[in-house]
Amino acid sequence: MSTRSSHQVVPPDGAPSASPDVIVAGAGLIGLVTAWRAARLGLRVTVVAPDEPGAASGVAAGMLTPATEAAFGEEPLTRFGLRSQERYPGFLSELAEDTAIDPGYRAEGTLQVAFDPDDLAVLTELMELRDRLGAKTERLTSRECRRLEPMLAPSVRGGVLAPDDHSVDPRRLAAALRAAAAERGAVFVADRVERVVTAGGAARGVRLGGGGTLSAGQVVLAAGAWTSLIAGPPAGTVPALRPVKGQLLRLRAPRGAEPVVTRTVRGLVRGAPVYLVPRADGEVVLGATQEEMGFDARLTVGGVWEILRDARELVPGITELEIAESCVGLRPGAPDNEPLLGPTRLPGLHLATGHFRHGVLFAPATGDAMAEALTTGRLPEHARRFAADRELRVPAGSEGVEEQWT
Amino acid sequence: MSTRSSHQVVPPDGAPSASPDVIVAGAGLIGLVTAWRAARLGLRVTVVAPDEPGAASGVAAGMLTPATEAAFGEEPLTRFGLRSQERYPGFLSELAEDTAIDPGYRAEGTLQVAFDPDDLAVLTELMELRDRLGAKTERLTSRECRRLEPMLAPSVRGGVLAPDDHSVDPRRLAAALRAAAAERGAVFVADRVERVVTAGGAARGVRLGGGGTLSAGQVVLAAGAWTSLIAGPPAGTVPALRPVKGQLLRLRAPRGAEPVVTRTVRGLVRGAPVYLVPRADGEVVLGATQEEMGFDARLTVGGVWEILRDARELVPGITELEIAESCVGLRPGAPDNEPLLGPTRLPGLHLATGHFRHGVLFAPATGDAMAEALTTGRLPEHARRFAADRELRVPAGSEGVEEQWT
Numbered sequence: 001m002s003t004r005s006s007h008q009v010v011p012p013d014g015a016p017s018a019s020p021d022v023i024v025a026g027a028g029l030i031g032l033v034t035a036w037r038a039a040r041l042g043l044r045v046t047v048v049a050p051d052e053p054g055a056a057s058g059v060a061a062g063m064l065t066p067a068t069e070a071a072f073g074e075e076p077l078t079r080f081g082l083r084s085q086e087r088y089p090g091f092l093s094e095l096a097e098d099t100a101i102d103p104g105y106r107a108e109g110t111l112q113v114a115f116d117p118d119d120l121a122v123l124t125e126l127m128e129l130r131d132r133l134g135a136k137t138e139r140l141t142s143r144e145c146r147r148l149e150p151m152l153a154p155s156v157r158g159g160v161l162a163p164d165d166h167s168v169d170p171r172r173l174a175a176a177l178r179a180a181a182a183e184r185g186a187v188f189v190a191d192r193v194e195r196v197v198t199a200g201g202a203a204r205g206v207r208l209g210g211g212g213t214l215s216a217g218q219v220v221l222a223a224g225a226w227t228s229l230i231a232g233p234p235a236g237t238v239p240a241l242r243p244v245k246g247q248l249l250r251l252r253a254p255r256g257a258e259p260v261v262t263r264t265v266r267g268l269v270r271g272a273p274v275y276l277v278p279r280a281d282g283e284v285v286l287g288a289t290q291e292e293m294g295f296d297a298r299l300t301v302g303g304v305w306e307i308l309r310d311a312r313e314l315v316p317g318i319t320e321l322e323i324a325e326s327c328v329g330l331r332p333g334a335p336d337n338e339p340l341l342g343p344t345r346l347p348g349l350h351l352a353t354g355h356f357r358h359g360v361l362f363a364p365a366t367g368d369a370m371a372e373a374l375t376t377g378r379l380p381e382h383a384r385r386f387a388a389d390r391e392l393r394v395p396a397g398s399e400g401v402e403e404q405w406t
Numbered sequence: 407m408s409t410r411s412s413h414q415v416v417p418p419d420g421a422p423s424a425s426p427d428v429i430v431a432g433a434g435l436i437g438l439v440t441a442w443r444a445a446r447l448g449l450r451v452t453v454v455a456p457d458e459p460g461a462a463s464g465v466a467a468g469m470l471t472p473a474t475e476a477a478f479g480e481e482p483l484t485r486f487g488l489r490s491q492e493r494y495p496g497f498l499s500e501l502a503e504d505t506a507i508d509p510g511y512r513a514e515g516t517l518q519v520a521f522d523p524d525d526l527a528v529l530t531e532l533m534e535l536r537d538r539l540g541a542k543t544e545r546l547t548s549r550e551c552r553r554l555e556p557m558l559a560p561s562v563r564g565g566v567l568a569p570d571d572h573s574v575d576p577r578r579l580a581a582a583l584r585a586a587a588a589e590r591g592a593v594f595v596a597d598r599v600e601r602v603v604t605a606g607g608a609a610r611g612v613r614l615g616g617g618g619t620l621s622a623g624q625v626v627l628a629a630g631a632w633t634s635l636i637a638g639p640p641a642g643t644v645p646a647l648r649p650v651k652g653q654l655l656r657l658r659a660p661r662g663a664e665p666v667v668t669r670t671v672r673g674l675v676r677g678a679p680v681y682l683v684p685r686a687d688g689e690v691v692l693g694a695t696q697e698e699m700g701f702d703a704r705l706t707v708g709g710v711w712e713i714l715r716d717a718r719e720l721v722p723g724i725t726e727l728e729i730a731e732s733c734v735g736l737r738p739g740a741p742d743n744e745p746l747l748g749p750t751r752l753p754g755l756h757l758a759t760g761h762f763r764h765g766v767l768f769a770p771a772t773g774d775a776m777a778e779a780l781t782t783g784r785l786p787e788h789a790r791r792f793a794a795d796r797e798l799r800v801p802a803g804s805e806g807v808e809e810q811w812t
Contacts, residue, residue: 249707251707298728299728299729300725300726300727300728300729301655301657301714301717301718301724301725301726301727301728301729302725302726304710304714304729305711305714305715305718305725308707308710308711308714309711309715311707312707312711318707319706319707319708319711320706320707320708321706321707322704322705322706322707323705323706323707323710323732326729326732
């Protein structure tokens with residue numbers, strides 16, 4: 001995670017010699033992509049984050065699957081996701097100009113399968129929604145599903161193939177974005193932003209956990225579920241983010257074994273979503289729970305058991321695989337479960353958070369939108385629904401979140 | 407794990423200044439208890455083992471449960487276990503003379519429960535065997551079981567209470583034995599025994615992985631499942647040990663929460679054994695699989711899933727607990743599944759291995775028997791069935807191992 005310029009020392013009680021144009025608080029995917037895109041446009045960027053992987057980014061499975069994720073009531077998210085999905089190949093080409101780190105992009109499509117007749121009925125309903133949104137999916141029989149993925153349980157009732165729903169390795173993508181941002185001159189400070197410093201009714205910089213301060217014309221808070229814990233902004237400026245816990249497992253196949261799945265396989269098992277995302281190195285990511293437990297990052301019996309139970313129903317062959325790692329991530333959820341992007345009501349202060357379970361998919365579109373906001377002061381038209389200073393639309397009766405297709 | 411005398415340096419190509427009386431290869435519970443008991447009798451002992459916890463000892467749950475472990479065809483093991491169980495309190499008092507480390511002994515007894523009518527029938531049959539062997543158990547109704555352990559599933563059919571089946575914390579016991587052995591003058595060498603050095607038809611010492619050699623009048627191989635991989639002894643001297651894999655999980659309750667079980671709870675769930683062993687610090691050990699996979703120490707989907715499934719059937723409340731650790735241990739199994747103790751056909755060479763899933767329970771009886779063998783040349787009468795130089799009785803048609811009540 002070290003970069004050429006990551007060792008800048010901030011004087012404990014003064015500003016560094018040259019103030020950056022933008023300070024980004026947070027080095028998860030969203031903070032990193034914001035930094036990189038802004039730096040590519042010529043802005044001087046400093047990223048402030050503890051030397052730990054992003055809480056959600058380091059855990060995420062990396063599905064780029066707006067079609068198979070589309071759900072009723074989330075149409076704006078699907079549209080933004082489809083835009084970001086379309087942007088991915090170009091985005092990765094540009095990334096490759098700035099770093100040799102391979103982000104592990106896989107373009108085999110995604111197979112979504114139903115375990116029982118009720119699950120199949122849900123899939124059928126969703127196909128209509130997806131067609132309407134322009135998300136390409138293709139109905140498959142049980143036999144066709146198993147022709148694509150021979151290790152699927154014979155009991156699988158049928159499914160859909162989403163040929164454009166791909167995947168990336170979020171840990172590699174984060175490493176690539178960090179290197180690319182550094183290549184474009186971004187400076188990394190290994191500290192925590194404790195407070196936004198304001199003066200004259202505007203954000204002027206940040207105070208660090210280590211005690212120093214750092215000044216800049218613009219500040220972007222991109223600290224995931226922790227964003228609203230940063231002190232300083234006037235009440236009402238930063239909506240409360242809530243952590244949505246996800247537990248997942250990383251499996252490893254024995255060397256030389258046939259892969260248990262050759263593309264991302266998502267399933268509905270008695271109404272519960274589960275997925276298997278394969279990587280080139282034989283790893284398979286299994287996930288994920290969705291729990292509203294506050295800042296609780298404990299791996300639990302219930303979480304692990306549910307994931308294993310449902311994944312085994314779809315692909316019994318995983319039984320022989322090694323559990324190489326178990327992870328817990330905290331996704332940032334805004335009150336209306338939509339991203340919070342761009343300028344806030346406090347001049348100079350931007351947000352880039354609230355990506356919930358869509359952070360990896362939305363990274364390119366968010367990076368572009370944030371870079372535009374930081375250079376022009378306005379989000380692009382298509383991203384304005386997610387403006388950080390919007391009136392929040394909290395869906396009636398939904399404190400939590402629709403459980404399906406997470 | 408460091409002790410006062412653990413840093414003796416062995417000259418790479420010569421013997422240390424004063425040769426010990428006994429070299430013990432292995433610092434799992436069996437190697438340590440052998441070293442401590444021999445040192446207490448005045449022998450100069452050197453223990454040679456890599457600075458890693460014993461492969462099975464560091465994983466074991468620590469049940470001291472000969473009554474609830476008794477199985478048809480294993481009567482000699484049960485008798486040895488009952489003797490060792492009776493010895494435990496005195497053994498721990500003696501240990502307390504030599505170290506202040508608390509081995510975490512818990513004397514609340516063990517509750518063994520049946521999940522379905524077939525499981526209950528098995529328990530009933532076993533009660534007769536246990537009575538015959540003098541292992542105390544008491545039949546309980548479902549309601550009585552739940553009075554003792556209120557978190558048990560209402561569906562539990564009934565069970566037995568074994569008031570003398572207790573538990574110990576094997577990691578603490580290993581630390582205590584190591585400290586006690588050091589207190590009695592045992593020397594620890596952090597290296598691997600590569601070969602037994604023989605001359606004139608007798609064992610004369612060992613060759614270390616690091617290159618040096620160490621001489622002694624007697625050598626004890628106590629390297630668990632790895633014992634028969636040590637080179638040097640003539641063919642047929644050391645029976646082939648096979649590793650029997652066990653996967654288990656260590657759960658942790660939130661601070662201040664009611665314990666999910668207050669004593670060891672063993673269960674039969676549709677014929678499969680499972681157990682929960684509580685510790686004073688809120689940890690609950692869940693186990694364990696029994697798999698014949700060679701030297702394969704991978705945590706697997708199938709192993710974890712089975713343990714969680716069966717334990718949840720008995721005590722649904724574990725669902726909320728944290729999985730603090732997952733472990734894999736390799737138990738040493740002799741061809742007839744009984745321990746291998748004392749002198750071999752090679753003069754000067756002893757074995758102390760083959761304890762399979764009974765190492766923690768058998769530690770006191772094994773320590774006493776080995777100390778007697780090392781000082782008198784003979785095992786005590788009651789341990790002679792397990793003599794390392796016996797003709798091996800391999801049960802007909804049982805390459806593997808009875809799965810019940812492991």
